[in-house]
Amino acid sequence: MKSLIEIRNLNIAYGGPSGWTNVVQDVSFEIGRGEAFGLVGESGCGKSTVAYRLLGYGTINSLVQTGEVLFDGTDLLKLDAGALARLRGNRIAFVPQNPTTSLSPGMRVGSQIREMIATHRALPEGMTMERRIVELFALVGLPDVSRRYPHELSGGQQQRVTIAMAVACNPDLLVLDEPTTGLDVTTQRQIIQLLRDLRTRIGMAMLYVTHDLALLAQIADRVGVMYAGQLIEVAPCDRLLQTPAHPYSRGLIGSIPTIDGTDRQALGLRGVLRRDQMAGGCKFAPRCDFATAACRTMPQLLEPIGVARFIACMRWREAAAPQTAASAVRSGIKGALKSDRLLAVTGLNLSYGDPGILDRLVGRTSPSVVREIDLELRAGEVVALVGESGSGKSTIARAISGRLPPRAGVISLDGNLLTSTLKNRSVEQLRQIQYIFQNPDASLNPRRPIRAILQRPLKHFGIGSDGQTLEGVLESVGLHAGYLDRFPEQLSGGERQRIAIARALLVRPKILICDEILSALDVSVQARIVELLRSLKEKHAVAMLFISHDLAVVQQLADRVTVLYRGELMQLGDTATLLENPLHPYTEMLLEAAPALKKDSYVSRPPTVPTSKGAPGIGCPLAGRCPRQVGSICADMPPPVQKTGTGYIRCHIPVSKLPTRVVQSEQKQLA
Structure with a gap:
């Protein structure tokens, strides 16, 4: 196979006038045309630094000491800005880890894709721009969202927009930096299937940077393992994962x-x-x-x-x-739970947007994105919210934390009604509920060192501290005191997320809202954080609302699981029972999508528009996609609530007629 890109003896350093520190040392590998090469390793190992150099990118404080990056025989390190601009997006495209900071907040997403196509004159002959944009959205499993702004899309939907933008010009090489960390398992599988199809159709090569080895097994031909800036193993993907x-x-x-x-x-x-x-x-x-x-x-x-x-x-x-x-x-229930109900959510309905004057006059309101949610959380309990991107998980978390006023429903803490907005809550209530965001780039002040970022909540809540307090919390999340004087931009994505977790833990909250907090972390740090959260739960009775798409992590940590789809609660039950015997067709779909450490034959079922003839919330939201759908009743009538051993499901099919099975038997054999 002829090489499309070759990296030869690449050495990169970070620093400045006071000196330089080597962070990438003698890295060499090549990627053939149409080949997918995976680059893995712990956070901070240098894999993203290498990936960015394939596009000619480097921060102002970085220096390529030696080496070559040859793309189709041309050294990218020697090209001027104009030549690189003609390559980027056209022949070499990039999908970033964080879509929030890569999409312009002031432009509609359709306009951003239009700009990419127009810049490189990549509109196929005989096709209109509008049709091409709709085609690209369909390619990544989205309806036509051209008129929406990035903030009107979920994190997973934003990432799919960046992928649509990246493949708009049919590039020769696609560089992907943790592209699926914020996506649910079924969307991850859909993206991997899309990337495999693109490779087959246009012969596109890929450099896939990730810490998700199970997902990498579904697409990579070869894998390079990095540690501390060096390649320490290169092997065919299946052989590396098996031996x-x-x-x-x-x-x-x-x-x-x-x-x-x-x-x-x-x-x-x-x-x-x-x-x-x-x-x-x-x-x-x-x-x-x-x-x-x-x-x-x-x-x-x-x-x-x-x-x-x-x-x-x-x-x-x-x-x-x-x-x-x-x-x-490990069983789903980790130790005894306190019986005290700490948080209660009843009849929660949520929507985005405020109706205009005309809408109010005619009695028209924006549709609910979350409908009739009942949820409770006991002291020391972890309740997981799972479901695909856009199912309403983060929207519910925003309402509980006071960042989104409910349209209907009540939220209470320790038996006391919580006001709907942050500004009306007491300082103590604000301390008791801490939110750890999915995206640390948007939640850490880029102009403050880590020491100041950690000290601010302590000062705000009047909690005394010393140097040992800050060092101790950093150690608990796998960092050390040397990070206190760094700025967020000097940290990797995983390191920034650990700082965000440490900041929330410092004020000793009663409830932690964890919104995909492990998605940006490599597996070794995930294990450390899971043990830390388990310790907080068992020793200090800290309750958690744990939003995640990683069902294996949910299995390790959660006591109960709540399954959401299109803003409605599909199933609730204790973790062990629900994951071993999912019952609900949608829960079963999520478990089938969870990848194992070897390539499988999974075929995704892309989301479709429900076929219900009524308004949102009339029929089952899974209608039109459910593999067990029962005629038109599923589309036109709301599913009844049926009790199960440890919770309930909402489904037209009687529980006694739903199949029972033990899931993921192939993965169990891998251990």
Whole structure:
């Protein structure tokens, strides 16, 4: 296979007048035409830094010390700004990790795609611009949202818009930097299926940067594993995931949670990446169980160990020997719960937008995006909200936190009615409910160092602190005191998210609203954060509303699961029972979409418009998509509530006639 892009001996440093620190060292790999190459590793390992250089991007405080980035024979590092601008978006496109900061908030999303196509004169012959834009939206599973602004779309919908924009010009190379971290499992699968189809149709090559190895297994041909700025293993994807050779690769894969709840941490990684503690030889030596004195002094270089396989480790044979892990299955309920009802939500209806004068005169209002939600949270309990992007999970969280006034319904805390807006809540109520946002870029002040960011809530709530308090909370989320004097832009996406989590924990809240807080974190840090949250729950009775699309993490942490679809509650039950025997067709669809650590034959069912003839909320919202739909009754009549052993479902099919099964048997065999 002829190479489309080659990276040769790339060395990159960050710094300035006071000195430079090498962050990418002697990285070399190539990607063939039509090939998908995955780049994985923990947060801060340099994978995004390498990816950005494939587009000629670099921050003002970065320096390419040596190396070449050859695209179709041309060194991108030597091109001027004009030549790079002609390539970007046209022959090399980019899908960022965070769509919120990559989409212009003042432009409708259709206009942003129009601008991309017009700039590169990439409109297919005989096709109108409007038709092409609608075609691109359909390609990524969206209706025509041309007239909407980014803030009117969910995070997952925003990401699909950025992908539509990236493929608008049919590029030769697509660089993807954690493109599915904010997406639910079914949307992730739809995007992966889309990318596979694009590869087949136009021969597009891909560099896929991610920490989600299970998802990577569905698309990548080869994978490069990075640690502390170096490539330490390169191998075909299936062989790497089944028989990792490097001790770090083994630990990384061993840290991945599975949907069956098996605890695999005995084979996981210990410690965290500390560049200030790295040895002069192998950089992984301080965390490696197989390291010797020679490992700490002798640099390790990539060496071939088989066909298309390379490793930088002198003791890989010892590390590759079978290891025994203590295998324990965690149940959905983690310890006894207090019976006190801490939070109660009753009859919650939510909508966005305020009707104009004409709408009020004719009695017309904007439709509800969340309808008739009843929910309660006890002290020390974790309730997970799961469902696809746009199902209303974050909208419910915004209402509970006071950021979105309800159209109808009541919210109470400790038996006291909560006012609908933040400004009318007491300081103590504000302290008791802390919100950790999905996107740390938008929730951390870019002009303040981390120390000031952490000290601000302490001052606001009158909580005393010292240096040890800040250092202690950083240590709990896998960071160290050296981060206190850095600014957010000097941190990776995963490191910024850990700062956001630490800030919320500092004020000792009663309730944590966790909105996809683990989606930007690599698996080893996820494991640390899950243990931290479990400790808060068990030792301090902190309750959590845990929004996530990662059902394996939900299995590890949540006591109960609430399944939402198009703003309606489909199923509620305790975690172990619901995940082992989903009952509701939609819950079953979510579990089927959860990827395993090997390529499978899953085919996504893209969202469709319900076929109900009535107004929103009349029929079942899953009508038109449900694999078990019963004639027209599902579309035209609201589904009844049926009790189950630990909760209830809303479905026209009697519980006794719904299939029972144990899900993810293939994943259980992997452990």
